[in-house]
Amino acid sequence: MHEWEQYHQAAMDVADTNSEAAALLEEIAAERVPDDKPRVRGLLCRSAVSLWLMAGDRDHAIAFAQQLMGQLLPGFAADIRRLLGLKAT
DSSP states (O other): OHHHHHOOOHHHHHHTTOHHHHHHHHHHHHHHSTTOOHHHHHHHHHHHHHHHHHOHHHHHHHHHHHHHHGGGHHHHHHHHHHHHTOOOO
């Protein structure tokens, strides 16, 4: 199992009880996905943003999304912008 997969699994293990911890773990997973797996990075980024929103921290969700937005496939970036209610840049 790759390092990013371990972080993702840990996030899923705590998601029902601690959205903030799950979001942080999912962030770490997204950041550690190799460049040759852009779909995986996009899925994990979208998941982290959703978890931050569930945890009630929209500001952190936006900051994280903006940090990785340039590394995401266009479809994922648009999805995350919609999720956050942001306009396309």
